[in-house]
Amino acid sequence: MMDGSQKSGNEEQRHLHIVTPLLESWTLSLVAGTTVFLKLENIQPTGSFKIRGIGHFCQEVAKKGCKHLVCSSGGNAGVAAAYAARKLGIPATIVLPKGANPTLLRRLEREEAEVQMVGKIWDDANMKAQELVKMNGWVNVHPFDHPLIWKGHGSIIHELKDSLGTPPGAIILSVGGGGLLAGVVSGMKEVGWQDVPIIAMETRGADCFNQAIQAKRLVTLPDITSLAKCLGAKTVASRALECIHECQIISEVVSDEEAIQAIERFLDDERMLVEPACGAALAGIYSGCLGQLQAEGHLSPNLGSIVVIVCGGNSIDQAELKSLRAQLGRS
Ligand code: PLV
Numbered sequence: 001m002m003d004g005s006q007k008s009g010n011e012e013q014r015h016l017h018i019v020t021p022l023l024e025s026w027t028l029s030l031v032a033g034t035t036v037f038l039k040l041e042n043i044q045p046t047g048s049f050k051i052r053g054i055g056h057f058c059q060e061v062a063k064k065g066c067k068h069l070v071c072s073s074g075g076n077a078g079v080a081a082a083y084a085a086r087k088l089g090i091p092a093t094i095v096l097p098k099g100a101n102p103t104l105l106r107r108l109e110r111e112e113a114e115v116q117m118v119g120k121i122w123d124d125a126n127m128k129a130q131e132l133v134k135m136n137g138w139v140n141v142h143p144f145d146h147p148l149i150w151k152g153h154g155s156i157i158h159e160l161k162d163s164l165g166t167p168p169g170a171i172i173l174s175v176g177g178g179g180l181l182a183g184v185v186s187g188m189k190e191v192g193w194q195d196v197p198i199i200a201m202e203t204r205g206a207d208c209f210n211q212a213i214q215a216k217r218l219v220t221l222p223d224i225t226s227l228a229k230c231l232g233a234k235t236v237a238s239r240a241l242e243c244i245h246e247c248q249i250i251s252e253v254v255s256d257e258e259a260i261q262a263i264e265r266f267l268d269d270e271r272m273l274v275e276p277a278c279g280a281a282l283a284g285i286y287s288g289c290l291g292q293l294q295a296e297g298h299l300s301p302n303l304g305s306i307v308v309i310v311c312g313g314n315s316i317d318q319a320e321l322k323s324l325r326a327q328l329g330r331s
Contacts (some may be wrong), residue, residue: 016055016084017044017155020190027269028308032285035305037168039156039285040245042274042312049153050080050258053183054141056152058084067137071128073121074230075104075315076178076275077143093132095125097229101315117129121224123234145237154190155221160307161191169303172284173200174277174311175209175251177233178240184309185243187197197248197299200290201280203259206231210251212241227256227324229276230313250298254280258287260324262318275313276324282308 020040028036043050051263054077058069069092071081076096079220085092092113096104108115110319114271118128122143133140142149160168175181181200188194202210205226211219222233254262258277265283267273274282283292286306327329
């Protein structure tokens with residue numbers, strides 16, 4: 001697998017992310033009734049797309065002499081920040097909500113990051129991170145709300161353009177705090193794909209983007225009740241809400257049951273295990289959202305091809321999948 005590279009001035013700087021494969025999925029294409037391509041962000045060296053934006057952010061702040069990186073995270077942004085910090089030779093503190101998955105914690109340990117566990121959800125951990133960055137030379141790595149993060153995430157679209165040439169009929173992705181969405185929108189504007197509809201998927205109980213669209217202003221959820229903890233920001237980034245005026249964004253909400261069924265089916269169909277946060281995007285196909293949007297005339301009946309961004313996630317293993325099933329009342 002090749003590392004990506006970018007030219008900046010005279011020097012060539014390596015990206016911390018890899019150029020991921022775009023896989024045509026036979027099984028998902030059958031379900032969707034059209035060709036489905038999977039952008040495999042789950043195989044990034046940090047297990048999710050987050051390294052694209054966070055890697056870019058960390059490289060930029062390292063150039064400016066940052067002494068310590070702090071990242072509050074539902075998990076995956078933290079792994080990306082810890083990995084970037086290790087590669088750049090900067091110490092890192094990752095602040096997670098309590099109850100983090102043991103596989104994720106082992107992963108962070110391997111990255112040599114200090115881990116603090118604070119509060120119940122990401123918003124609590126974020127408050128702690130804000131306190132820590134008051135120290136001299138410490139820099140906050142926001143998991144989703146920064147232009148450098150969006151710039152890095154936008155590289156997904158440049159790679160899609162290189163692989164596909166022509167634009168797909170739609171792109172399906174998950175929305176937590178909206179960083180991936182904001183990055184995809186900026187990438188689409190850069191390559192002239194702003195007419196490609198984006199289907200933005202959330203789970204009920206972590207649906208701050210959908211609620212903001214309905215209210216036409218930012219909405220702060222009272223709590224995160226979804227099992228898709230990595231979609232659990234109580235308020236979406238304001239940039240994500242602005243994006244609805246720049247591209248055609250269709251916001252859809254699925255249940256935890258649908259997101260978890262999607263990861264189970266994906267495991268059987270493609271032999272890859274991803275988090276419920278990613279299951280939300282896969283549920284766009286498996287639970288029939290796509291077909292319904294076509295039937296209702298919101299999407300063309302002839303999409304040609306669609307791309308699902310398989311955002312990935314580290315907080316999943318056999319034990320976690322079993323526990324998710326139990327929390328849904330299934331054995
Ligand atoms: N996860 C963030 C925010 O958590 C984090 O700290 O890791 N898919 C996966 C696997 C994710 O980990 C996330 C975000 C998303 C999708 C959503 O991305 P976003 O926040 O850019 O919309 C609370």
